[in-house]
Amino acid sequence: MPLSLHQALIPSFRQVVGAMEGLVDKAEAFAAERGRDPAELAGARLAPDMLPFSWQIKFVHGHSLGAIEGVRRGTFSPDRSPPPADLQALRALMRDTAAGLDALDPAELDALADRPMRFEMGEMRLPFTGEGFLLSFSQPNFYFHAATAYDILRAEGVKLEKRDFLGRLRLAA
Template identity: 55%
Template sequence: MSFSLYDAIIPGNLQIIGSVSGLVDKAVAFCADNDRAESDLIQARLAEDMLPFSYQVKSVAEHSRVAIESVRAGNYSPDTGAPPDSFEALKAKLADAAAMLEALDPAEIDGFIGNDMQFSFGEMVMPFTAENFLLSFAQPNFYFHATTAYAILRAEGVQIGKRDFLGQVRIKTG
């Protein structure tokens, strides 16, 4: 059985996008149950010099959907725009990313192998092959931001655990 680039990236991204969407649901419920303003959690940070929960969730979408779009174009440049400022908008951004990934043709993703790709930010340019960009840059960033979003909610007192982070695991069914 062969294991493809698609298999290495897309199912895991979909799993974690689903779990991060569930984390947003837990944040909504937490705010309602604890008389907390939505903005309290949206702007919450682990440390003063880290970006807030909303940015972490935005980045989950960025390093999944936008990473694939960027490989198609041959260049990834980070979106420096403001993150969504509501739970509803964060959920929509995640749903958009999941819908795009679900619609992908595995052959297209596997066809990226060997293509030139670059990361550019201002004057900085980092050359990659498409697969190395996806596996050594986009994917680690994706998991970093998902983990940080989880950690922010835990630090704020939201009752979540490891199962909330893992989401729907892909168990053997036959």
């Protein structure tokens, strides 16, 4: 039985978005326990030329719910406005993302599969179908930014395990 676009994306997006909310919780607890400024963790990065934790969390939103909104509009451009600066606002962003993903109508998302759309960044214009964009561009970016957020916190000393990245698994009953 083939998977619908909704089945291929939303449950896994939802699982990892929940895990990212958990990462924010652990970062906040770590900062309190160690007497560190939570804003320092929000601004932590792996390398000088990489975006910090706050941007990684923002792009998890952008390449899940934001990407679906882009397909609806017919164009997607990365949101370059500053991310939330504090951990509470990052948690709220993940909660809002989760709520938006939960509210998606599967039939509506599946109907966007063949819809033409464009990725636009500066002068670059890349044509896609909705399905091609979501599965070949946004989904890999989603996982890249989620893994990078996890890696930043690990590098900062936050005690995380693989299950903190995986989130709530969809186990058989």
